[in-house]
Amino acid sequence: MATQTPVTAILDETTMIAPRSTALQVLHDWLTTVDHKKIGLMYIGYALLFIVIAGFEALLMRVQLAIPNNTFVSPQVFNRLFTMHGTTMIFFVAMPVLLGFGNYLIPLMIGARDMAFPRLNAFSFWVSAFGGLLLYFSYFGGSGLYGAGSAPDVGWWAYAPLTAKAFSPGHSTDYWTLAILLSGVGSIGTALNIVATAICMRCPGMKLSRMPLLVWVYLVMSLMIFVTISPLTAAQIMLMLDRYMGSHFFDTQAGGSAVLWMHFFWIFGHPEVYVLIMPAFAFANEIIPVFSRKAIFGYPAMVAATVGIGFVSLSVWAHHMFTVGMGPGANTFFVLSSMAVGVPTGIKIFNWLATIWGGKIHFTTSMMFAIGFLFQFLLAGLTGIMLAVAPFDWQLGNSYFVVAHFHYVIVGGILFMLFSAFYYWYPKMTGRMLSEKLGKWHFWLFLIGFHVTFDLMHIPGILGMPRRVYTYEADRGWMMWNLLVSSGAVVQTIGVLVFVYNLIWSYFKGPVAGADPWDAWTLEWSTASPPPSYNFAVIPSVESRRPLWDLKHPEDSDSHYE
Amino acid sequence: MAIEIWQNLAVLELPDVIHGPTSIFSPDGTPAHSVFGLSMLVLGITLSIFLIVGGLLLYALIRYRHRPTDINAAHEPAQIYGSNQIELSWTVVPILIVVMLFLATARVIYTTEHAPKPAEALDVTVIGHQFWWEYRYPKYGIVTANELHIPVSDRKHPTPTYLTMSSADTNHSFWVPRLAGKMDVIPNKINTMWIDPSVPGLYLGQCAQFCGAQHAKMLLRVYADSPAEFDAWIAHQKQPPVQPSLQDASVAEGQAVFLHNACISCHTIAGTVATGRFGPNLTHLASRDTFASGSVPNRPENIRAFVSDPAHFKPGALMPAMHLNDHDLDVVTAYLTTLK
Numbered sequence: 001m002a003t004q005t006p007v008t009a010i011l012d013e014t015t016m017i018a019p020r021s022t023a024l025q026v027l028h029d030w031l032t033t034v035d036h037k038k039i040g041l042m043y044i045g046y047a048l049l050f051i052v053i054a055g056f057e058a059l060l061m062r063v064q065l066a067i068p069n070n071t072f073v074s075p076q077v078f079n080r081l082f083t084m085h086g087t088t089m090i091f092f093v094a095m096p097v098l099l100g101f102g103n104y105l106i107p108l109m110i111g112a113r114d115m116a117f118p119r120l121n122a123f124s125f126w127v128s129a130f131g132g133l134l135l136y137f138s139y140f141g142g143s144g145l146y147g148a149g150s151a152p153d154v155g156w157w158a159y160a161p162l163t164a165k166a167f168s169p170g171h172s173t174d175y176w177t178l179a180i181l182l183s184g185v186g187s188i189g190t191a192l193n194i195v196a197t198a199i200c201m202r203c204p205g206m207k208l209s210r211m212p213l214l215v216w217v218y219l220v221m222s223l224m225i226f227v228t229i230s231p232l233t234a235a236q237i238m239l240m241l242d243r244y245m246g247s248h249f250f251d252t253q254a255g256g257s258a259v260l261w262m263h264f265f266w267i268f269g270h271p272e273v274y275v276l277i278m279p280a281f282a283f284a285n286e287i288i289p290v291f292s293r294k295a296i297f298g299y300p301a302m303v304a305a306t307v308g309i310g311f312v313s314l315s316v317w318a319h320h321m322f323t324v325g326m327g328p329g330a331n332t333f334f335v336l337s338s339m340a341v342g343v344p345t346g347i348k349i350f351n352w353l354a355t356i357w358g359g360k361i362h363f364t365t366s367m368m369f370a371i372g373f374l375f376q377f378l379l380a381g382l383t384g385i386m387l388a389v390a391p392f393d394w395q396l397g398n399s400y401f402v403v404a405h406f407h408y409v410i411v412g413g414i415l416f417m418l419f420s421a422f423y424y425w426y427p428k429m430t431g432r433m434l435s436e437k438l439g440k441w442h443f444w445l446f447l448i449g450f451h452v453t454f455d456l457m458h459i460p461g462i463l464g465m466p467r468r469v470y471t472y473e474a475d476r477g478w479m480m481w482n483l484l485v486s487s488g489a490v491v492q493t494i495g496v497l498v499f500v501y502n503l504i505w506s507y508f509k510g511p512v513a514g515a516d517p518w519d520a521w522t523l524e525w526s527t528a529s530p531p532p533s534y535n536f537a538v539i540p541s542v543e544s545r546r547p548l549w550d551l552k553h554p555e556d557s558d559s560h561y562e
Numbered sequence: 563m564a565i566e567i568w569q570n571l572a573v574l575e576l577p578d579v580i581h582g583p584t585s586i587f588s589p590d591g592t593p594a595h596s597v598f599g600l601s602m603l604v605l606g607i608t609l610s611i612f613l614i615v616g617g618l619l620l621y622a623l624i625r626y627r628h629r630p631t632d633i634n635a636a637h638e639p640a641q642i643y644g645s646n647q648i649e650l651s652w653t654v655v656p657i658l659i660v661v662m663l664f665l666a667t668a669r670v671i672y673t674t675e676h677a678p679k680p681a682e683a684l685d686v687t688v689i690g691h692q693f694w695w696e697y698r699y700p701k702y703g704i705v706t707a708n709e710l711h712i713p714v715s716d717r718k719h720p721t722p723t724y725l726t727m728s729s730a731d732t733n734h735s736f737w738v739p740r741l742a743g744k745m746d747v748i749p750n751k752i753n754t755m756w757i758d759p760s761v762p763g764l765y766l767g768q769c770a771q772f773c774g775a776q777h778a779k780m781l782l783r784v785y786a787d788s789p790a791e792f793d794a795w796i797a798h799q800k801q802p803p804v805q806p807s808l809q810d811a812s813v814a815e816g817q818a819v820f821l822h823n824a825c826i827s828c829h830t831i832a833g834t835v836a837t838g839r840f841g842p843n844l845t846h847l848a849s850r851d852t853f854a855s856g857s858v859p860n861r862p863e864n865i866r867a868f869v870s871d872p873a874h875f876k877p878g879a880l881m882p883a884m885h886l887n888d889h890d891l892d893v894v895t896a897y898l899t900t901l902k
Contacts, residue, residue, distance in 0.1 A: 075775045075878050155772050161749060162732045162774065252749035258733055259751060292626070298644035323735060323746045323770075325753035328675040332668045339660045343653065350652040351644075353619055360628040360639050371623065378615055382608040389604050389663065391597040391670045394743020395586045398735060398770045464584025464739040466770040469778035473857075476766075477582040553638070561643055 043100025086156030111203025128186030292359030365439030376412030401461025427513030452488030775878025781856030816897025
């Protein structure tokens with residue numbers, strides 16, 4: 001269905017045929033690159049490496065929990081597993097992969113040749129990458145006196161005073177602190193870059209009101225990163241002062257406050273959830289219209305909802321603390337703010353629904369993952385509303401119901417949309433299509449595994465099973481559910497293996513994609529696949545939100561309606 | 563009120579599989595019931611939203627799928643860019659739902675957290691430790707561990723139990739799902755909650771805030787006693803344990819071993835030099851059904867194995883292996899099992 005556009009026709013492709021280089025040259029090229037596309041791909045590759053590690057950790061935990069009183073791993077090892085799984089998945093999988101996609105796509109979508117600060121971009125990537133390596137180095141360097149263990153074992157929230165020297169001897173908590181600190185520096189650097197790029201680097205004619213929604217969402221997400229990562233970084237420095245310089249911010253044995261850490265952590269932690277889900281919204285905003293063959297419904301409403309979520313999400317953090325004893329006044333406030341964030345989120349879902357309505361839906365693998373995202377995100381949002389009801393949270397906070405809820409958001413929402421994005425933009429990144437046949441296998445296996453695991457995981461929570469337990473009593477009626485949940489994890493693993501195989505196989509054998517395999521409308525599809533290092537031979541200029549639609553349908557161009 | 567109606571409806575509908583010894587859907591006591599009623603209301607509303615929106619989505623996916631055989635298959639569908647009226651409607655309706663849910667929630671928050679405390683209420687101080695529970699009854703001068711005894715509460719003459727909670731080390735959380743929602747037990751902070759079971763019996767739960775290696779085996783047992791049983795239990799707990807000199811020689815020897823070892827720096831046994839406070843009070847250990855925070859049945863062979871090496875039951879527990887020889891283990895076990 002692809003048609004060559006004037007922009008691609010004008011491309012000088014001779015520069016793309018580089019002479020064969022040695023492995024050392026290739027390595028040097030990647031290590032020293034400041035090209036946003038290569039940095040984006042490195043972010044994605046690095047996240048894929050860590051998702052395999054953290055996924056494996058999850059699998060070990062599910063083996064341990066499959067039956068009650070299991071002794072597959074010791075309690076100490078189990079506590080390290082869930083700490084490392086959570087920390088890795090949030091800071092070294094989700095953040096890098098989402099920033100990686102942003103890095104790759106934003107300049108291409110706004111008709112720019114690179115990010116605003118290419119060197120800062122490379123710096124941010126490498127700092128984050130070293131953070132991840134430091135976290136895992138704790139397995140070798142973390143032990144200390146008094147039988148202290150290796151990797152961190154304080155949970156990914158690292159609640160005080162469990163992180164104090166008295167309860168966490170050795171260096172594992174320090175590795176955790178430093179890893180988070182470095183990852184935060186990298187995230188802030190990239191966020192700064194995204195803001196500057198989106199504000200300053202747009203091609204002629206691309207007013208803010210014509211900017212692709214993906215870029216809008218990334219802009220809001222980056223502004224949120226400024227506000228949320230900073231308290232986390234501050235708290236990490238305070239924790240280091242507590243551990244090494246004798247301060248008492250969180251040291252309860254010397255009068256410090258455990259609750260202070262909770263506030264610091266969650267004023268980062270909850271907006272962080274929206275930082276992570278925002279890119280999923282961004283992908284959906286691009287992918288759902290293309291495969292429904294319709295313009296996005298309610299572009300201004302979508303922008304407003306995104307900004308609205310950004311603001312409201314900064315005032316909801318203490319809904320993680322309904323059981324801390326804040327008193328009825330504070331609890332009531334955070335109930336209202338947490339429910340309020342559901343309104344702009346609902347607007348987004350309704351707009352996607354309206355985009356599909358009246359379209360001609362093409363069920364590609366990418367679209368199928370996006371549809372999975374819509375249903376699952378809807379359900380995750382609704383269990384989120386339940387948990388915003390503080391009394392419900394008094395019962396189910398810190399239970400497996402919560403674990404199921406946020407995995408529904410992160411796996412059912414973010415990861416599904418991420419898979420969708422892989423199938424959609426892989427052709428642009430590599431010049432080859434991913435196999436649709438393997439893709440369908442991947443989709444169905446992962447969908448079934450996901451639902452067996454995370455639908456059923458709500459139930460042990462309702463039956464009173466708290467999270468972060470290395471084992472459980474046999475007489476509580478939790479066993480059947482845990483066994484099913486664990487078996488679903490195996491099916492998901494097989495699905496992911498199919499995906500990894502697809503990524504590798506299609507790189508060599510996949511059908512050649514061409515510049516615009518999906519008959520899409522945004523600027524990245526106007527240049528070659530993969531794009532040359534300079535992205536565009538001629539900087540494009542646009543007259544609407546969908547420049548390629550205008551080129552393909554001059555009789556019915558968007559610019560007439562905007 | 564709507565909540566009560568939902569509550570009554572819901573009890574009829576729930577399948578058996580959702581009930582259990584620690585299920586939030588088998589409530590007993592006012593706080594657990596009011597949360598349950600509210601949960602049913604919220605569940606009803608969210609389920610309706612899911613069915614409506616999910617149903618529309620499913621319809622759209624089927625109705626508007628691309629049909630290659632269609633006459634117009636080659637043409638793009640009509641492009642529609644939005645509608646302010648529609649946007650407004652799906653903004654206002656959710657706002658109304660949020661307001662309604664918020665009011666119902668605020669009502670339960672205030673009726674639970676601001677409930678007036680009756681004069682007949684029992685006060686118990688709960689102290690969380692790695693990895694066990696200490697209970698103090700200030701009015702009666704009783705200190706016990708891991709098994710909380712409280713009176714049942716009559717609807718007409720309520721005798722709820724008010725728990726005043728804090729932690730000796732890391733964060734914990736007191737969660738007995740059938741009685742009430744959880745409340746965190748935090749060092750340097752005093753939290754309160756109340757429970758009022760109406761049916762005598764044993765209510766189970768466990769620590770719900772990650773507190774270290776043995777978080778999983780920091781179980782909770784709440785015994786709701788009839789008024790007569792409760793008074794008898796109090797009277798019994800107030801008495802010092804029977805002195806071993808009146809009994810056989812191995813018990814007396816066991817007491818000597820206990821009192822001459824490090825046991826006394828962590829454990830208290832009333833009437834002896836053992837006055838430690840790091841570990842559970844053992845004054846009436848033998849009157850309990852379980853030990854090691856509810857995770858081990860209270861049988862002599864288990865006590866012997868635990869004293870020999872606590873890590874056998876709870877790897878990561880703070881009590882060290884005592885390295886006693888077999889004879890000393892036997893006599894200490896004999897002594898501990900007499901502490902009725």
